[in-house]
Every structure is written in C-alpha cells, then in structure tokens.
Amino acid sequence: MLLLSRWWSFILGYVVIIIEGNFTERFINMASSRGIIMWDVAFLDKDRIKAKVRIHQFGALRHIARRQQCRVRIKHKRGLPFLIAKLQKRKMLVVGAVIFSMLLYTMSSFVWFIEVQGTDKVRPEQILTVAESHGLKVGAMKRDYDEEEVERALGNLPQIAWVGIQEKGTKVTIEIAEKVLVDIEEDQKQPAHQVAKRDGVIEELLVLVGIPAVQEGDTVQKGQVLISGRIFPESEDELTATSENGDDSIINMEPKKVRAKGIAKARTWYQEQLTINLAERGYNKTGEKVTTTSVRIKDKEIVIQGPRKIPYEHYDKDEEIKRPSKWRNMAVAIEVISRTYYEKEPYTINYNVKEAIEKATKEAKGRVELRIPQEAVVKDTYVEHLNEEERAKNVEVKVTVEILEDIAEPRAIH
C-alpha cells in the first residue's frame, strides 16, 4: 500500500519540507489527525525535522504550521507536475524530442534498402525496375506496395522460377530463384544422332534427316544409335551399316555432321511386380489426439501442459520445437516443445486368394500405367502369377504391358 502510494505521490507531485519549531511532534499529530499523509519523516536535529507531503495537502500544512508556531520550508519539489513545469520552460527540448520520435517513426515506415539475392543471369537492375513499376522502390512507403503483387509481377518474368520478398525493418530483400533455361534453340541446331531411349523392337523407322543405323524388326538396346547424324558425302549406302564403327579413317573422308531427325516406333515392355499378403496389416487413425507442451532446459525436460503419459497404445507423433532466436550468437539453451500424439488402431484384413489376385493385378496395372508415355499405343497386357506355392501366405503377380511408342531421342555428336 505504501509502495503504491509512493507511485501516486510521484504522479501527483510532492514536496520535501523542513519543519522548524519547538513542538514538531504536535505538528505531526495535528497533521495526521487531519488526514494529511506525511512520509519519510526524519529527525534532523533538535526542533528540526524533514518530511514529505503531497502538494495538494501542502496548503493545509501551512495552516497548521501557523497554529503550532512552526516554520515550514520547501526543500525540494518532486514528481510529475514539477517535471512537466520544468519541461514547459524548455519547450524546444520537448519539441525536439517529439520531432525526433516522430521522424524515427516515419522514417522506419519507408523502404530504404532493397537487396536482390540469387540472381545469376538476370540483372538485378531488371528486377528492381519491375519491382519499381509495382511500387517497391527505395523511398517508397511500406504500405504503398503490395508484397504479393510485386512477387506475382516478378514471378511472371520468364527467367524467374520463384520470388520471395522479405521485409526486415527498412530493408527489403528480394530473393530470386532463376529458371535453369536450357538454350533450346541453340541446342536444337547441334548435330546429333537419334538414339533409343529404351530397349525395344523396331516396328517402324522413318528417317527425315540422317542415315538409318537399324532396320525394322531389329532389337535395340537403350542408347543404341537408330539414326546416325554422320553423313558421308559419297557412297553413303556402303557406309550406313558401319558408320558407327569408326571406319571413317579407312575411307579417309570427313563425315558431315547433321542433326538426325526421324521417328522410330518400337514395341517396348513395361513391367510391374507386386506381392500382396493375404493378411493385410496396417494402422488406422482414430481421430483422437492429445497435445503436450514441455520446456527443455539443457537435458531436463518438464511437461507443463498435457498428460505426462501418453494414453494411447499406438500413436503417431508430431513434434514442434521452438527456440528463442539467437542474440549476438548466444544461443539460449531453452526450448519449448509441443508434441501432438494421434491415436491409431491396428487392423488386419484377410483376403481370399481370388480377391488378393484381383487387388494385386489392379494395383500393378495402375502402377504400370503411370509409367507409360501418354502418346503410346497399348498393344497387349499380360498377367503372370508367380510363386504359386506361397499362396497360403501371399500372392505375387507380374503385369507386363506391351506398347508401341517412339523411342528416338536426340543425342549430341561430340
């Protein structure tokens, strides 16, 4: 109560007074009986005491002093009202302080630095120009541009894959991730062979540019040259079969390098093997969950919220650790960890053999289909059953899909 009243005294203002007279005790009694609060009453010497009193009660004190033939003298004036009065005399100082804080506040709402990070081929100036056209520039107010809008505008640049804008105080960092652009036009002029991108049997070979290196009906392996990009000016026909075998030296003629073009339709096979247990085991989430919060200081961990023991037999766990941000490279060894436990139940489904085969076949087919190129033509689908002696426990199926696809892909000649 006393402490609080001291705060009040400061806010309301008080005076330190010296009371001189023969009957200082009587002065104190009279003051207190009239409800005047005095504190820190100290004895200085005979007939002289020091005390503190609030300013609004000081007038009444004067009156008592006169009656008790005491003299009251103000030694100090303290508290907010006096402080304000003092400041009023030094108006310019107050004005300066106000201007300073206003200026600081206003200045901090502008963007003063823009940094572009992550640029390699794109010039930072270009980024800044685009950002500026959407309001983000040095000297712009923070509320005058929309971060998302600038991000979108920058993201629309053809060379840029991702843009992130971060605001930290008066500094804005534009983080750029450039698209890795293969120079397609340049690349497409390079001389190249057409090679097989996977194993297969050639069904149809259409050569637009270059010399065919295989025939229809040939079995080819991945990487094998299908259409050669090396053209020999004369007696091409003799060389077609051997052009890849390094016989150039015998002919002693410089081959002309071209970019081979063509289509090589081939039969290819995609396989997928799958085993399914007749008894399928797994877990289902029940939807129940509990969250605990704990504090870790060094090696000790204290749970401050939630149950100490997880009430579930089976569960999944999510953990989130919060650490206080580093302050001048001083890491504080305290962490707040919140964990969420999701209850789950084990289940077992028993299939009969027929069901299991159906399920396995369907799944295997689904997996194959994901791998087949879209423009391919499906020729045939085979389903094989493997390991039939294991039928008591599981079924194993192998699905093979035969398709017709263009397997030619360019490979540069070096």
Place this chain on the structure above:
Amino acid sequence: MDLKNKRHKAKETFAKLFEMPNDVILDLPKITMIGGIQLYIENHRGVIEFSGEKIRVAVAIGELEILGRNLEIRGIFTEEIIIEGNLDSIKLVK
C-alpha cells in the same frame, strides 16, 4: 470515570461474546514488528516525542517507547504509523 469503566466492561463482554478481535472493539493498539527494522502501529494517538534515537507514540492504554538508531517515521496516517530504523527496544508504559 465510573461510567467509562462500565462502558469499557460492556465492550469487552461484547468482544468476547462475538469472538471479535479485541483491537477492533476496544480501540487497542495493534503492534507489528518486522525483525528489528520496522514497526507498524495501528490505532495510535499521536507522536509524543520524536528524535533519531527515541520515539514515543501515544496509544489508548498509555504510550510506547521505542529506542534505536536512525529512527524515521516512514509514514504517518490518521490511524497508522510506520517506524523504521535500527530498533533496539520497545516498551509499553501504562
């Protein structure tokens, strides 16, 4: 005097009957001391003598004499007085 005594007796009986604290009914001083550094007196009747070594406080049943060093009145209100300093002795003089 006789009347005053009777009234006092009545008050005391009242206090006992309703199990109320004596200081409330009888206007008795309640003195709380914290170590040898602070003294808290409720229901005081004023300061009789005040110096750095000796403070005498009037109460309903007489006076309290406090001896010590660097004594100060930390606060004085109509009903309460708080004395701080190095307290040496307290004497109740009836």
